[in-house]
Amino acid sequence: MLARVTTTDNGVDSLADVTSSEDRLRRFLLGLPGVDQVGAEARAATLSTRSIKTTAKAYALDLAIQMIDLTTLEGSDTPGKVRALCAKAKRPDPADPTAPQVAAVCVYPDLVATAKFELRGTGINVASVATAFPSGRSSLAIKVQDTKDAVAAGADEVDMVIDRGAFLSGRYGLVFDEIAAIRDAAGDAHLKVILETGELVTYDNVRRASWLAMLAGADFIKTSTGKISPAATLPVTLVMLEAVRDYHESTGLHIGVKPAGGIRTAKDAIKYLVTVNETAGPDWLDPELFRFGASSLLNDLLMQRTKLATGHYPGPDYFTLD
Amino acid sequence: MSRFEYAPALESRAIVDIKSSYGLFINGAFTEATDGKPFKTISPASEEVLAEVSEAGPADVDKAVRAARRAFDKVWGPMAGRDRAKYLYRIARLIQERARELAVLESLDNGKPIRESRDVDIPLVAAHFFYYAGWADKLEYAGAGDDPQPWGVAGQVIPWNFPLLMLAWKIAPALAAGNTVVLKPAETTPLTALAFAEICQQADLPPGVVNIVTGAGRTGQALVEHPDVNKVAFTGSTAVGRAIAKSVAGTDKAVTLELGGKAANIVFEDAPIDQTIEGIVNGIFFNQGHVCCAGSRLLVQESVYDEVLGRLKRRMESLRVGDPLDKNTDIGAINSAAQLAKIRELSQVGEDEGSERWSPECELPAQGFWFPPTVFTGVSQAHRIAREEIFGPVLSVLTFRTPAEAVEKANNTPFGLSAGIWTEKGSRILWMANQLRAGVVWANTFNRFDPTSPFGGYKESGYGREGGRHGLEAYLAH
Numbered sequence: 001m002l003a004r005v006t007t008t009d010n011g012v013d014s015l016a017d018v019t020s021s022e023d024r025l026r027r028f029l030l031g032l033p034g035v036d037q038v039g040a041e042a043r044a045a046t047l048s049t050r051s052i053k054t055t056a057k058a059y060a061l062d063l064a065i066q067m068i069d070l071t072t073l074e075g076s077d078t079p080g081k082v083r084a085l086c087a088k089a090k091r092p093d094p095a096d097p098t099a100p101q102v103a104a105v106c107v108y109p110d111l112v113a114t115a116k117f118e119l120r121g122t123g124i125n126v127a128s129v130a131t132a133f134p135s136g137r138s139s140l141a142i143k144v145q146d147t148k149d150a151v152a153a154g155a156d157e158v159d160m161v162i163d164r165g166a167f168l169s170g171r172y173g174l175v176f177d178e179i180a181a182i183r184d185a186a187g188d189a190h191l192k193v194i195l196e197t198g199e200l201v202t203y204d205n206v207r208r209a210s211w212l213a214m215l216a217g218a219d220f221i222k223t224s225t226g227k228i229s230p231a232a233t234l235p236v237t238l239v240m241l242e243a244v245r246d247y248h249e250s251t252g253l254h255i256g257v258k259p260a261g262g263i264r265t266a267k268d269a270i271k272y273l274v275t276v277n278e279t280a281g282p283d284w285l286d287p288e289l290f291r292f293g294a295s296s297l298l299n300d301l302l303m304q305r306t307k308l309a310t311g312h313y314p315g316p317d318y319f320t321l322d
Numbered sequence: 323m324s325r326f327e328y329a330p331a332l333e334s335r336a337i338v339d340i341k342s343s344y345g346l347f348i349n350g351a352f353t354e355a356t357d358g359k360p361f362k363t364i365s366p367a368s369e370e371v372l373a374e375v376s377e378a379g380p381a382d383v384d385k386a387v388r389a390a391r392r393a394f395d396k397v398w399g400p401m402a403g404r405d406r407a408k409y410l411y412r413i414a415r416l417i418q419e420r421a422r423e424l425a426v427l428e429s430l431d432n433g434k435p436i437r438e439s440r441d442v443d444i445p446l447v448a449a450h451f452f453y454y455a456g457w458a459d460k461l462e463y464a465g466a467g468d469d470p471q472p473w474g475v476a477g478q479v480i481p482w483n484f485p486l487l488m489l490a491w492k493i494a495p496a497l498a499a500g501n502t503v504v505l506k507p508a509e510t511t512p513l514t515a516l517a518f519a520e521i522c523q524q525a526d527l528p529p530g531v532v533n534i535v536t537g538a539g540r541t542g543q544a545l546v547e548h549p550d551v552n553k554v555a556f557t558g559s560t561a562v563g564r565a566i567a568k569s570v571a572g573t574d575k576a577v578t579l580e581l582g583g584k585a586a587n588i589v590f591e592d593a594p595i596d597q598t599i600e601g602i603v604n605g606i607f608f609n610q611g612h613v614c615c616a617g618s619r620l621l622v623q624e625s626v627y628d629e630v631l632g633r634l635k636r637r638m639e640s641l642r643v644g645d646p647l648d649k650n651t652d653i654g655a656i657n658s659a660a661q662l663a664k665i666r667e668l669s670q671v672g673e674d675e676g677s678e679r680w681s682p683e684c685e686l687p688a689q690g691f692w693f694p695p696t697v698f699t700g701v702s703q704a705h706r707i708a709r710e711e712i713f714g715p716v717l718s719v720l721t722f723r724t725p726a727e728a729v730e731k732a733n734n735t736p737f738g739l740s741a742g743i744w745t746e747k748g749s750r751i752l753w754m755a756n757q758l759r760a761g762v763v764w765a766n767t768f769n770r771f772d773p774t775s776p777f778g779g780y781k782e783s784g785y786g787r788e789g790g791r792h793g794l795e796a797y798l799a800h
Contacts, residue, residue: 033592033595034746035594035596035597036594036597038597038766039597039598039600039601039766040596043597049437049441050328050649050650053329053330053332055327056327056328056329057329059327063326099445099529106423239596242596278640285326321710
């Protein structure tokens with residue numbers, strides 16, 4: 001198959017060639033510049049030393065809240081649980097109406113309708129995982145149907161997983177075709193492509209998978225399902241941000257990035273925002289282009305926000321569980 | 323949506339207690355200078371006077387050397403290695419305990435960003451003392467014979483770019499080997515050396531084992547020419563190093579010199595590009611480029627020249643120049659008016675010789691000594707900015723076509739302190755490292771230091787090694 005190319009007016013034709021055959025795709029991906037592990041981790045560590053205070057901190061905390069995909073992906077999820085999460089998404093801090101809303105609520109496909117109903121008229125999106133999440137071990141037909149079900153139920157955003165087995169065995173064309181097929185099945189829904197970087201392991205793989213997903217039509221590239229450890233890390237996110245920056249430079253297209261899993265504190269979230277700011281640039285400091293897949297992060301952001309405004313910590317019981 | 327502007331995040335100065343004036347640290351006590359005039363040390367970021375410091379004249383230097391000799395003969399020389407180690411461990415721990423204070427003091431007096439003094443300089447200072455403390459009772463395994471002996475009194479003169487770190491590089495191995503020392507810090511950055519003198523007192527180091535004499539070139543000259551100094555160690559410019567080599571010629575003093583550099587940072591077309599850009603930035607803008615081993619000559623393979631330059635410039639636009647005590651500052655102040663004048667002069671020469679000069683837009687503070695991060699392109703081997711050490715945040719970019727040409731160009735300099743290689747090809751790294759005439763060769767990194775690793779130069783970058791087992795040998799007679 002291998003065809004999807006999304007170029008803008010000033011887009012570069014050279015990338016159209018890249019996806020014209022599996023062989024060319026492979027050569028392109030293997031020809032991407034390497035990532036030096038020590039150097040990438042050192043850069044992420046240096047960015048982590050930025051000290052974000054006062055007005056900058058207030059800006060970052062509110063921005064981080066607006067970037068959250070508030071997530072519940074458990075076998076035990078129920079309509080009641082999802083309704084509660086949606087209430088939290090709409091009004092994260094009951095004590096403070098100035099706290100902004102989150103970007104989206106992320107659930108399994110069977111609970112999309114519930115979330116959609118609860119969030120009607122709020123501007124908060126419903127995101128649904130799909131494609132036999134989290135392992136992705138199913139047939140393409142089932143993955144496509146899974147996606148269609150989610151979109152039919154009202155999902156605004158689809159979070160798909162790539163076939164890591166295919167990727168690791170070098171069948172890049174298969175991974176590409178699957179993403180392209182899901183892209184079509186998702187219709188107008190925003191497509192986030194989960195690379196599951198904890199299973200790809202090397203930064204070289206992360207960079208290749210990022211480019212593969214972007215070439216195949218991803219609107220967002222996402223680190224993790226949250227079901228594999230390690231989930232999101234700062235150096236992995238750094239490498240993905242470099243990829244979207246470079247992709248933008250060649251095509252003019254803005255692709256979003258979503259680290260998911262393992263980001264629990266406001267301090268961590270701010271490190272990610274600093275990395276976004278100094279890697280992809282200020283354009284990406286926007287919920288349209290950067291998201292956090294998280295649940296417990298929200299309360300820490302709210303707590304730090306209250307601390308900044310009032311000078312004291314209210315204590316965890318002043319914030320709602322969901 | 324508004325932009326993410328980092329609010330000022332200043333490290334507090336309250337932690338340091340700078341006295342209005344300092345004497346000389348001789349024989350375990352601060353004493354008045356007898357024959358020199360006091361001079362002022364300022365903060366290069368604001369030109370504010372920080373303290374008045376005594377200038378040691380020849381009589382003071384003589385007093386210090388006598389104290390060191392006495393301590394060597396009576397206490398430190400005869401002391402068992404394991405006991406010397408205890409003092410060194412104690413000093414190392416005190417440095418860690420006072421790390422934040424020392425970092426702030428270093429940034430104030432030197433102008434370097436607090437991020438670097440806090441995360442690089444001071445941790446390395448403590449690491450050096452810990453490392454050499456471990457050697458003190460194992461000298462017979464240092465490769466200097468079965469029964470290695472200290473030289474006696476070491477006269478040490480250090481530069482202003484890493485004031486406390488250079489002190490550690492000098493004092494830690496000297497004391498571990500059983501020598502006593504008289505050290506002269508640079509005249510623009512004496513304060514952390516004087517704080518170190520307090521640490522020696524705090525550690526109950528026997529009087530005279532460490533003596534600190536402040537002053538300028540005259541003081542340094544009196545020290546290295548003192549007849550009772552057995553070992554001379556100097557870090558600084560090649561011109562002064564040459565003068566020292568002349569003055570000790572014909573004496574039986576042992577000498578190590580760590581001098582200037584004009585390192586080639588060599589980027590191949592298969593380099594890991596994003597980390598390479600970081601390495602170029604770290605190579606030349608770390609510590610405002612006041613680094614003898616700075617990667618001041620960037621050699622880029624012509625096939626990736628445009629890409630490397632484009633990415634480098636984009637990255638330079640995100641460098642934050644300003645108050646050294648702001649925790650988000652990447653590039654601080656130039657250490658002195660004299661150094662700033664030298665950087666300006668050589669940059670002007672670069673322009674006059676026809677190289678193209680570029681700096682990102684950045685607002686420099688009105689007070690103090692500042693120079694923006696700068697890149698010169700279109701530089702050739704014949705240009706002065708490709709040959710002379712600028713010792714500032716100024717990068718000269720040259721190109722090459724083949725690995726052999728890269729080696730030729732990298733070696734085509736009177737210096738030979740360090741070099742960097744950027745490639746994903748391991749075999750090429752090994753081949754290059756064997757060809758390069760440089761004391762330190764970094765592969766896919768730059769400006770990395772560790773107390774276990776020897777450091778030193780070829781050719782006019784000096785002789786002798788500091789750090790590691792090799793650094794210990796320089797303080798042992800064998």
